[in-house]
Amino acid sequence: MRVDLFDFDLPPESIALRPARPRDAARLLLAKGRSAPLEDHVVRDLPGLLRKGDVLVFNDTRVIPAxxxxxxxxxxxxxxxxxxxxxxxxxxxxxxxxxxxxxxxxxxxxxxxxxxxxxxxxxxxxxxxxxxxxxxxxxxxxxQMPLPPYIAGKRATDEQDRADYQTMFAAQDGAVAAPTAALHFTPDLIAALDVAGVARETLTLHVGAGTFLPVKVDDTTDHRMHAEWGTIDAATAERLNAARAAGGRVIAVGTTSLRLLESATGEDGLIRSFSGDTAIFITPGYRFRAIDGLMTNFHLPKSTLFMLVSALMGLERMHEIYAHAIAGGYRFYSYGDSSLLLPSA
CATH class of the missing domain: 2.40.10.240 (QueA-like)
Known part of the structure; x- marks a missing residue:
């Protein structure tokens, strides 16, 4: 596909330079399917937007001062x-x-x-x-903490970023960029999700700085995706398969969790243990096997991540979602607001 199909205009003031406080006060745009009306929420509404038996999958990588x-x-x-x-x-x-x-x-x-x-x-x-x-x-x-260039180009890194640019799940050293969708979670929100019967699992994908590299080709077929190391153990894979078999939805928290889950899943739709590099590049036409939804922040124009969400929801639908977010004052990128994308809801 032509890379320019994934372009859009983003006002500079839409780029968040600091996270919302508290973290779960960030806004959340809910998109169900390809035609249902878009819904404006906040992240702390999440327990009421999910179903009992759903599973959120988090990336427990920890950002190092790289x-x-x-x-x-x-x-x-x-x-x-x-x-x-x-x-x-x-x-x-x-x-x-x-x-x-x-x-x-x-x-x-x-x-x-x-x-x-x-x-x-x-x-x-x-x-x-x-x-x-x-x-x-x-x-x-x-x-120092390796803030994304669209933040670091506008202000200096400071000590607050050492806490802000780390999720509450961070445990495994190795990332040089945060799995930013999980930055919105707090202990109070997790407690509310527990009460709602929403389960959670963790995997590890060490996010590399290549996630910020621009796509320099004119066609997606010519782009070489960067590789990142990740792992998911057999017990976690088994629980996720069991949850889906029981009717629950597997919802990746962040594109990093999604990419590893899809890398670990066979054509039969079963998630298996995985340990190694993945360079999976997801564009429209890809058939998702492991996940039923995605919680993710808003991404850069013509980026591999905007291509990924367009594969999940459809390119036209994603342009509609982003136009709504820009017009509604949603904050973009790593420290910005979030979205919950449910393609089959």
Whole structure:
């Protein structure tokens, strides 16, 4: 499909620079099927919008301080880690990369250093962190939270972002971008969902910075999707299959949860255990096998994530939903409001 079909105009003032407080006070746009009227809610209404026996699936990845600023000699080098290779090496997008050569050492703050080992075909660099301390410890000392470019370009990262850009489910270190749909959840909301009989499960997908890369081709068939590592265990898969068999709906909280669930599901519609990389690229025409709905924030024009939701709801319907959201003052992107997309409701 032509990439320009997924374009739309978004006023700059629609981009949220801080999250709603409390988190579950964010707005929630409910879309049922391809023709039902759109409904305006807030996130804390969610227990009344779901059914007893439904299951929400969360991503429990934890965002690490993966944004680094350092020096190679006198040259300033910026690095955003985006995918772990092994215990000491990460792939990174590098700013001012033309000043780097294989074997150069980048000096980051607090005595943290890394060797630029080699440049990849996609322009990223492999960084090998020096020393014996775990890389996560080094990043806590020298790194900053890697806010998306549409926020970082408008304000500086601060200490509040260390809490704001982390979900209440965060447990497994490794993401360099938050699974933002889950940022809206609070203990009070979870308690209300429990009372309503809505179950929850977790999986892990370490979100990479590639999620923010623009689509630079004219046709979706020419786009190369970035890979991310994820895992879902056999017991979780079994419970999800049982919930669907009993008539419950599996609703992914965020596109990251959705992408891993679909990667772990066979043609027979059964979710199985999964551990490894996924580069699944979902565009209109895709047949969903694992999920019955999606809770997700509002995405960038011509992005792979807007293509994904268009595959779920239909391109024309998604343009209608986004036009409603823009006209109604919904806040967009990572710190913005949310939507609940139920294609068969």
């Amino acid at each position: 944004q680094l600023e350092g020096l190679r000699g006198e040259a300033r080098i910026g690095a955003t880690l985006h995918k772990r290779i092994d215990l000491r090496r990460w792939q990174a997008f590098v700013r001012n990369a033309k000043r780097l050569r294989d074997g150069d050492v980048i000096a980051f703050p607090a005595g943290v250093g890394a060797v630029a080992e080699e440049r990849g075909d996609d322009g990223s660099w492999t960084l090998h962190f020096l020393g014996d301390e775990p890389v996560e410890v080094l990043l806590e000392r020298a790194g």
